[in-house]
Each structure stands twice: as structure tokens, then as C-alpha cells.
Amino acid sequence: MKKKSSLQVIDNVTFDFLIIGSGVAGASLALKLSAYGKVGLLCKESFFECNTRWAQGGIASVLSENDSYNLHIKDTLIAGAGLCHEKTVEKVIGAGPNTIKQLINLGVQFTQNSNENRLYYEYHLTKEGGHSARRIIHAADMTGIALQDTLSSKVTENKNIVLLEYHTAIDLIVTDKVTPDFSRNRALGAYVLNEKSKCIYAILAKATILATGGHGKLYLYTSNPDVASGDGVAMAWRAGARVANLEFMQFHPTCLYSPKTKNFLISEALRGEGALLKTLDGQRFMENIHPLKELAPRDIVARAIDSQIKKSGDPYVLLDISHKEPEFIKTHFPGIYAKCLEIGLDITQNAIPVVPAAHYSCGGIVTDIRGRTGIKSLWALGEVACTGLHGANRLASNSLLEGLVFADFVYEDIKNLLSDLNLYRNPDVPKWELGTAAEPDEMVVISQLWDEIRRTMWNYVGIVRTEKRLARAAARIDQICQEIETYYWNIIPSRSLIEVRNLATVAQLTVKCARMRKESRGIHYSLDYPLTDDIKYKKDTVVLS
Structure with a gap:
């Protein structure tokens, strides 16, 4: 009923x-x-x-x-x-x-x-x-x-x-x-x-x-x-x-890795003021990757960290600013210092565990x-x-x-x-029509779809991409979009339903754009096309509705 x-x-x-x-x-x-x-x-x-x-x-x-x-x-x-x-x-x-x-x-x-x-x-x-x-x-x-x-x-x-x-x-x-x-x-x-x-x-x-x-x-x-x-x-x-x-999609190289918090960014300004990226055994790794070392562009730093994590099997790398004076750290980075203290980490004494995370489109x-x-x-x-x-x-x-x-x-x-x-005079705009839409019996449908979208995008459309990964993502995201549209028109709108519908649409468009670009450029990196192709792809990827 x-x-x-x-x-x-x-x-x-x-x-x-x-x-x-x-x-x-x-x-x-x-x-x-x-x-x-x-x-x-x-x-x-x-x-x-x-x-x-x-x-x-x-x-x-x-x-x-x-x-x-x-x-x-x-x-x-x-x-x-x-x-x-x-x-x-x-x-x-x-x-x-x-x-x-x-x-x-x-x-x-x-x-x-x-x-x-x-x-x-x-x-x-x-x-x-x-x-x-x-x-x-x-x-x-x-x-x-x-x-x-x-x-x-x-x-x-x-x-x-x-x-x-x-x-x-x-x-x-x-x-x-x-x-x-x-x-x-x-x-x-x-x-x-x-x-x-x-x-x-x-x-x-x-x-x-x-x-x-x-x-x-x-x-x-x-x-x-x-x-x-x-x-x-x-x-x-x-x-x-x-x-x-x-x-x-720009992946910020340094998000705080901790089960006690989520979504907390460790500002690039730390690296601007001398923070160093290290493996868990204390070795710097940016020196052999880019002339700017820790201050290389974000895509290069994010891929370097991703590579270190995959190579070592460790869940994170370290960002270390503890060699600077404690007062300097507390004065310049009071928010980061306080947030890390909340989880028991004193960044004047210890390195910060960090991982890349989706940051900016x-x-x-x-x-x-x-x-x-x-x-x-x-x-x-x-x-x-x-x-x-x-x-x-x-x-x-x-x-x-x-x-x-x-x-x-x-x-x-x-x-x-x-x-x-x-x-300009607007035409008559009808009120929203609820029709036969009903309240959902279970919200687990929405949370399940949300989780599937995010995991699919992370695993297949992340920092490093391949044609096979993108094809898998396209197939699953297209299927999710169809499921959501069928569900959407029969259910009373809620914020979570509106958001998951929008996420599915943007995921579908993102995969479409990624599959159109057969090269590596900027923050789009493909193992199948590791070189930049200016002749074919030095242009925006425009998708028409």
C-alpha cells in the first residue's frame, strides 16, 4: 500500500x-x-x-x-x-x-x-x-x-x-x-x-x-x-x-587520512611553506619526479602519491612539516593544527597521513x-x-x-x-505536479545507488584511467541512470533522491567526456594513451544535450 x-x-x-x-x-x-x-x-x-x-x-x-x-x-x-x-x-x-x-x-x-x-x-x-x-x-x-x-x-x-x-x-x-x-x-x-x-x-x-x-x-x-x-x-x-x-576532475594530493574524520583538506600552503612528502619509512619521493618537487602541479603530485600507495601497499603517505618551528606552524596553520590535535596528532612533532581525494572540477x-x-x-x-x-x-x-x-x-x-x-513577461508556469508519486517504502534504494555511483567512479574513473575501466564505468552508470529515472517519477521528491539523480547524470557525462579524450592531458591520465596529442585533442570536450 x-x-x-x-x-x-x-x-x-x-x-x-x-x-x-x-x-x-x-x-x-x-x-x-x-x-x-x-x-x-x-x-x-x-x-x-x-x-x-x-x-x-x-x-x-x-x-x-x-x-x-x-x-x-x-x-x-x-x-x-x-x-x-x-x-x-x-x-x-x-x-x-x-x-x-x-x-x-x-x-x-x-x-x-x-x-x-x-x-x-x-x-x-x-x-x-x-x-x-x-x-x-x-x-x-x-x-x-x-x-x-x-x-x-x-x-x-x-x-x-x-x-x-x-x-x-x-x-x-x-x-x-x-x-x-x-x-x-x-x-x-x-x-x-x-x-x-x-x-x-x-x-x-x-x-x-x-x-x-x-x-x-x-x-x-x-x-x-x-x-x-x-x-x-x-x-x-x-x-x-x-x-x-x-x-x-582535479584530485587534491593531500587529504587527511583518518577514520576519525572525513573530507578534511590539508592545504597546499603547507608544501608552499616547506612541508615534505615522504613514504612511511621516511623517504622523500618527489625529488626524482619533478623539478619543483613537492610544489609540482597538483595532478603530478596526486599521481605520484597514488603510485607510491599502489607500489607499497600502504594506505597513505606522509606530509611532514615538523622540521619547522612549532610557533610558525601554529601561527600559519591554526586550523589544520587544531583539527589534527582533535584526532590526537601534533603536527609540530609528527607527520600527517594523507591521500589524494576528488577536489575540484x-x-x-x-x-x-x-x-x-x-x-x-x-x-x-x-x-x-x-x-x-x-x-x-x-x-x-x-x-x-x-x-x-x-x-x-x-x-x-x-x-x-x-x-x-x-x-519580458513570463508565460504562465504550472505548479509542480505530483501525479501518482508516492513516499518511498525504503530509503536503502537511494543509499545503495549513491554508493554504487561513487565506488564505480573511484575505481574506474579515478586518478589513472584505462579504456577498459571507462567502458565498465559507462555500462554500469548507464544502467544506474535508467534505474533512477524509473524510480524517480514514481517517488515523492526528497533531497537525497534529487541529489542521487543529479550525481548519476554528472557521472554519465563525465564518463562520456573521458571516453572522448584519447590522450593524457592535465588531470586526465590514461594508461592506454600516455602521450598528449595536440593535433586531435587540443580543444575542449563539449557535449551537446
């Missing part, structure tokens, strides 16, 4: 602007757009639960006389392995210093230099892998928390921003799905689930913006929080947008330099977007930079289009 649903369908709500995602990209844009209308800022959990909050290292920008735009551009292009869009790189990096000034003016408390070290700049700049100069401005090792706390205070006091916490977007509403009378597909808003009040309704807006972050939860081991389930990419794909470069929804997608009135920014900045591998700390700079770019574009947006 079917369980009666407690879910209600209520009337549609309208805002001037709907932003889905409350990280640094979405929150920054909300503050800017609030000068021109009412903003609905959608958060799947609380405002604070997003990838931004977990960012430790900082923001890359040219802020010192010892640095230059050309150097930062060069480092970004080298990391991107030939796939960066050079004009995008130049524009984003050129906008960096002004973006940092905006944050300082908002009240973000970045770490300052001691008086005797203020040679070029009052703020302390650190160095991370792939960078040729110190250019990472940070708030100790808790930059994400500093950003999110500052943005929170500004968002909550802004009367033109309505913070919609514990709201999960189900699907975008586009004219192609509502009426066939438009010459070009246009976004109208989204259907959303309010977890607290157990209701579904449509939020309509003149402009809809996706800032939903990444999809690290696609993998068994990740530095991402649980909300990173690829919702934006999956929704945009279903609505008709193009996606690209999903084969380029360089691919996503295809956008131009203004953040526009192929769907009218739909923008995307931050990790959910593929702007061309990162190419085949993201340079460390360019991610927060991208989210902040594109908040400016998208804002300027929407501001310039306000007169057109104000003239």
Missing part, C-alpha cells in the same frame, strides 16, 4: 533575480544585484555549508612588486596544459587586484605581514604548487571561513536579499518545457523543494544564476562537503545547456566571459561553470579568484540587460 505524501504544492513565488548557490560566487553576486531588485538566494543547507567555507589556501592575485600579470598568466597556462582560453585568463587575472580590494573593503581580515617583513605589501602572501611567485593572499589557513563569515553578515543585513536556506532546486524551468512559442530557450526560474516546510513550488525570476559549486561527492574520497552533488550541471544539462571538460556548464550559458536569461559562475580559465588543470587558488571575478562579470552583464529583462 502506498504511503500518503506529507508534501504540499504551493503557489509560485517571484523575484527579480534567483541565485542558486550561496558560496563566494553566489553570495558576492547577490550583494551586487540587490541594488537593482529583489534577490532570492537559494541554499541547499545553511548559508555556510558550501565548498567556499572549506577553502583553506587563499586567493591567487598579483599583489607584490616581485610578481607580474604575465607571470600569473604564464603559470595558469602551463597548469592548464594547452586548454586554457587565453583571453579569459588575461581578463580574470587582470581583474584580481581590484577584487581583493573589494573584499578588504567588505571587511575580510586577511593575514598581515609582521612589520619587519612589509617590504612590498602589508598582507602576507604565500606560494602554492605551480606558482612562480608568492601571490596567495589568505586568512591563515581558514580563508573560506573568513570569506563566508564576512559575506554572511552583509547578506543577512541586506533587505533586498531573501535567504532561502534548506531549499533544494529540483529542475530549471525553461520555455522549451513550458511553451513552444519562443524562438530561443529561456530560463524562467526553478522548481524547488523546501525541506523544512515540506513543500514544492516554483520560483520565477527575470534572471536565473547557477552558482551551485562542484560535484566532488561523485567520488568515494573527496575534500568536498555533502552538498557538492553536481546539481547545477545536471539541471542545466536537462534544460538544454552544453557542458564541457568534465573529464578534468575544471569542467562544467559552458559559458562565455560574461557567464552566459546557451540558454537565455541563465548565467553560471564558479565551479559549476566551464569558462576556459582552468583548461585541463586548475592552478592552485585560482578557483576563489574565478568565483569572485565572475561575480563582477555576471553583474555587469545583467545590469546592462536590465531594460530588456524588465520588458
